[in-house]
Amino acid sequence: MELSFYLVQLLNAIQYGFLLFLVASGLTLLFGIMGIINLAHGSFYMIGAYLAYWLTDVTGNLWLGILLGLPIALLVGYLVERFAISFLYQRDHLYQVLLTFALILIFNELQQILWGTDVHGVAIPAILAGSIPLTENQSYPIYRLFISAVCIALACGMSWVIQKTRLGMMIRAGASNREMVQSLGINVNRLFALVFSLGVALAAFAGMLAAPVDSVYPGMGENVLIISFVVVVIGGTGSIKGAFVGAMLIGLVSTFGKVLLPEMASVMAYALMAVILLWRPQGLFGRAR
Amino acid sequence: MSEKNETGISRRDFVINGSVATAGLVAASVLGPATFAIGGQAKVKVGILLPYTGTYAKLGTNIRNAMKLRFAEAGNKLGGREIEFVDIDSEAKPAKAQQLTNKLIKKEKVDFLVGPVHSVVGMAMVKMARGDGPITVIPNAGADQLTGVLCAPNVFRTSFSSHQMGYPGGPAMLEDGHKRVVLMYWNYGFGKQVAAAFKKSFLPGGGTIVKEIPTPFPKVDFQAYLTELAALKPDAVYTFYAGGGAVKFVKDFAAAGLKKSIKLYGAGFLTEGLGKAQGDAAEGVRTILHYADTLDNPANHHFRAAFTAATGAHADVYAVQGYDAGELILRGMNAVKGDTGARAEMIRAMETAEIDSPRGKLRFSKSHNPIHDIYLREVVKGVNRVVRVAAKDQDDPATGCSMA
Structure with a gap:
């Protein structure tokens, strides 16, 4: 194989890494920063994809679909936080696991009732439908490059909000010592409701953006759930930079794993996680506890 | 209670x-x-x-x-x-x-x-x-x-049976003039059996398998494999994917610009019941199955x-x-x-x-498996049209069955 082949694969790897970060971004916020174990992350991703499919069908425009879908996702997040998650902050993680597992079942059932069991696709918006020729017979879809751009913007934006803004400061403080923040006069309940809703909206947003390059089908959320946790764990909880680097590493390792060690392709990401956890149990950018 | x-x-x-x-x-x-x-x-x-x-x-x-x-x-x-x-x-x-x-x-x-x-x-x-x-x-x-x-x-x-799904694909592709073929399929029991059955008829018929690319089931990240496929430059590719994976594969294949140089074939599930989800990406894709919506x-x-x-x-x-x-x-x-x-x-x-x-x-059959015609179909305007009968009265060898 010539050099151009490996360059295209490198592009694939980076692109896959971006997609992984996008998918894991909501989980980074909830699990990585706030410490909530949210197994329903994949369900919110699925809800986003179905919202994109449904609203694009109704409005005839993906952008309009995303614009209408995001408030719905925020609302879903808010309701879930108020009526379920908020009761469990003081409890053991196991309760969160049980609750969010139940949410998976509920959302799967709702999805079937609302949208049925068909496999759907979402058309790529006309202005991004083209592709750029790479080699003599392969070209690269512009929409994928667009996703990468969105992902970079999202990573920078999240990092800025968490590290530099007052809101980010409150989130970090609230996650590490809830009572103290409360006693300083900050409404922690409202803060956590807001952050949880944002986390859900991020997961849904990822589903919406990915819908045109993926397919929309029942159970699609489960496929992204585990890899999202792997991304956050490799990066180290509490670090957006970590999640970003973790996503990139998995992108590289699994893409080149597929090319160079095809028999091992499906375990590469997990092997990487095992190695990193042996070396740094707190993850690449996690703080030791 | x-x-x-x-x-x-x-x-x-x-x-x-x-x-x-x-x-x-x-x-x-x-x-x-x-x-x-x-x-x-x-x-x-x-x-x-x-x-x-x-x-x-x-x-x-x-x-x-x-x-x-x-x-x-x-x-x-x-x-x-x-x-x-x-x-x-x-x-x-x-x-x-x-x-x-x-x-x-x-x-x-x-x-x-x-x-x-x-x-x-x-x-x-x-x-x-x-x-x-x-x-x-x-x-x-x-x-x-x-x-x-x-x-x-x-x-x-x-x-x-898996055999009935894969076996008729070989002669069908040879008849369409594709001799250098790459196999891509989900790497689990059924996918492997379909690929094996395909080879059983394709190789003796004079075809060459350029490469076999089994992909992890049920993963749908095909990009790295499609780049490999492009580099191999075969006449055509024979695939087994179904459901959400089939939609993704057909769309990714088209988006990578491969439709112009590599003809896409597959076991019928690749396009079955997925017309709306795949849209234009599926146009011209040929599949092999025992049914077609348009059978008269x-x-x-x-x-x-x-x-x-x-x-x-x-x-x-x-x-x-x-x-x-x-x-x-x-x-x-x-x-x-x-x-x-x-x-x-x-x-x-x-x-x-x-x-x-x-x-x-x-x-x-004696082993209680169907004997039926297998059709070669092509997606035309979102519908699987029958091109021709790929195999008349396709049976299964029923390997290991004591009743056959």
Whole structure:
């Protein structure tokens, strides 16, 4: 194989890494920063994809679909936080696991009732439908490059909000010592409701953006759930930079794993996680506890 | 309450048609479940084990609806007896297959067992049902072993074997002039069997396999593999992908600009029932299957209209397989006038049945696997059009079957 082949694969790897970060971004916020174990992350991703499919069908425009879908996702997040998650902050993680597992079942059932069991696709918006020729017979879809751009913007934006803004400061403080923040006069309940809703909206947003390059089908959320946790764990909880680097590493390792060690392709990401956890149990950018 | 605890199945898994269940149980326990004199009141119990959640939910739903449609057309009676359904969601999970099958056979004592979609679930199910178990009809699962080493007099299949899916692909592609071919498929039992069957006809016919690219199941990240495919520059690629994976593969293949230089072929699932989701990306894709929406025969016209009228959905190959499963059970029960005790006679009627299926003529081999025509189809304006018959009366070698 010539050099151009490996360059295209490198592009694939980076692109896959971006997609992984996008998918894991909501989980980074909830699990990585706030410490909530949210197994329903994949369900919110699925809800986003179905919202994109449904609203694009109704409005005839993906952008309009995303614009209408995001408030719905925020609302879903808010309701879930108020009526379920908020009761469990003081409890053991196991309760969160049980609750969010139940949410998976509920959302799967709702999805079937609302949208049925068909496999759907979402058309790529006309202005991004083209592709750029790479080699003599392969070209690269512009929409994928667009996703990468969105992902970079999202990573920078999240990092800025968490590290530099007052809101980010409150989130970090609230996650590490809830009572103290409360006693300083900050409404922690409202803060956590807001952050949880944002986390859900991020997961849904990822589903919406990915819908045109993926397919929309029942159970699609489960496929992204585990890899999202792997991304956050490799990066180290509490670090957006970590999640970003973790996503990139998995992108590289699994893409080149597929090319160079095809028999091992499906375990590469997990092997990487095992190695990193042996070396740094707190993850690449996690703080030791 | 007691019933729920005894079976240990959650309400979600276990849908019994109203209160008839209790009545049926009482009658069955008094009168004996399996044998029953003609003219009695006991209902025939049809156990259904199909996936209604997850990736295969649509397949399971269509199979069940089509089978019930066939029964409804026959007045909801099998050989004069009314029908009671015991319908369980298999979730297409191999880990649950044994437990759920056990419930249907031991606790529910069903007369007929219909299912499943997933081959590995099918293996567990047939291992328990073969021999003394209920008459079993497989409406989808394609593992060769089900009518091979695991074949049994009481086990029938109305769908296909892996062999029947892959074998006709070789000559079809050679006839279209493609000699250098790459194989891509989901790397699990069924995918591997389809690829092996394809090679069995393609290589002796003079074709060359440039490379085999098995991809992890059920992952759908194809980009790295498509780059490899582009670099290999074959004439064509033969694939096995289904459901969400098939939609993704066909769209990614088109988006990578490969349609211009590499012709895309596949086992029929690649484009079956996915026209709307795949859109323009599927145009020109050729697939090989025992059914096509556009087949011009009276049974197909009738079936498609009736299925849409009954369910509001469009029929597909899975619905056809469910419809034929219903027909096969009807044939058996009508032959013995509802006497499930006359097992040998019923099996004889079923194995000699010649059905005017929506797919065309359907007969059964000695191993109780379908013998049917296989069609080469091409997607034209979102519809799978028949190009030609790829294999007439395609049979299965039934490797390891003691009945063949």
